Amino acid sequence: MAVVDDNRNIELIAGHIEEIIKLLGEDCTREGLLKTPIRSAKALYYLTSGYRANIDAVVHQALFEHEGSQIVMVKNIEFYSMCEHHILPFFGNISIGYIPDGKIIGLSKVARLVNVFARRLQVQERLTAQVCREVERIVGAKGVMVVCDAHHLCMKMRGVEKQDSTTSTMDYVGAFAEDPALREEFMRLLGV
Ligand SMILES: [Zn+2]
Numbered sequence: 001m002a003v004v005d006d007n008r009n010i011e012l013i014a015g016h017i018e019e020i021i022k023l024l025g026e027d028c029t030r031e032g033l034l035k036t037p038i039r040s041a042k043a044l045y046y047l048t049s050g051y052r053a054n055i056d057a058v059v060h061q062a063l064f065e066h067e068g069s070q071i072v073m074v075k076n077i078e079f080y081s082m083c084e085h086h087i088l089p090f091f092g093n094i095s096i097g098y099i100p101d102g103k104i105i106g107l108s109k110v111a112r113l114v115n116v117f118a119r120r121l122q123v124q125e126r127l128t129a130q131v132c133r134e135v136e137r138i139v140g141a142k143g144v145m146v147v148c149d150a151h152h153l154c155m156k157m158r159g160v161e162k163q164d165s166t167t168s169t170m171d172y173v174g175a176f177a178e179d180p181a182l183r184e185e186f187m188r189l190l191g192v
Contacts, residue, residue: 006045006052009045010038010041010042010045011038011041013041013044013045014037014038014040014041015037017036017037017040017041017044018037021033021036021037046119047080047082047119048082048119048120048121049119050115050116050117050118050119050120051119051120053115053116053119055113055116055134055138056138058109058112058113058116059105059109059112059113059138062105062106062108062109063103063104063105063106063138063139064103064104064105064106065102065103066100066102066103066104067102068100069099069100069101069142070099071097071098071099071182071185071186071189072097072098072099072100072104073095073096073097073186073189073190074095074096074097074107074110075095075189075190076093076094076095077093077094077095077096077110077111077114078091078092078093079091079092079093079094079114079115079118079127080118080119081118081119081120081122081124081127081150082120082121082122083121083122083123083152083153083154084121084122084123085123085154086154086158087121088152088153088154088157089153090122090124090150090151090152090153090154090167091150091151092148092149092150092151092166093148093149093150094114094127094128094131094146094147094148095146095147095148095190096110096131096132096135096144096145096146097144097145097146097176097186097189097190098135098136098139098141098142098143098144098145099141099142099143099144099174099175099176099182100139100141100142101139101140101141101142102140103139103140104139105135105138105139110135113131113134113135113138114131116134117130117131117134124148124150124152124167124169125169127148127169128146128147128148128169128170128171129146129171131146131148132144132145132146132171132172132173133173136173136174141174142174142175143172143173143174143175143176143177143178143179143182144172144173144174144176145170145171145172145173145176145182145183145186146170146171146172147168147169147170147186147190148168148169148170149166149167149168150166150167150169151166151167152167172186
């Protein structure tokens, strides 16, 4: 999306945030809040920038030839996302294992790929599945397995769940779906 559209969208969002702040009972003319609508709009736009990212451009030229056929692990990629039910943060880490089929992907690109899906309104289950299928598609892997652990502020801040709990999700495709021994190998490499 063009920069001019982005700026226009951010301005429109800021107008709505100003209304929300008023409805919450605050005074938008108070000095500390004067620039809050535009700052908040910019932050929200950034935190949802995954909608406007081009994945193929993000991972462009980051594939390398690789002879091996054993699991490649990328562990504990930190991510920050927003739950689609409350628009509150959830965050944690994602670990990805894949069986290459002649190609591997640069490590920093894997983290950027995670961000493309994390920076949206999400549910953890879908984030996990999307990362799994996108690594399969881009790397052309024989199999992919993804485990995600996260803290959800919509649960913690609203006191619905015990403060120290985390939510775990998992997905796998290809060789990992066919062979339980591979899933066990993944979990062993993950150290759980
Ligand atoms: Zn939520």
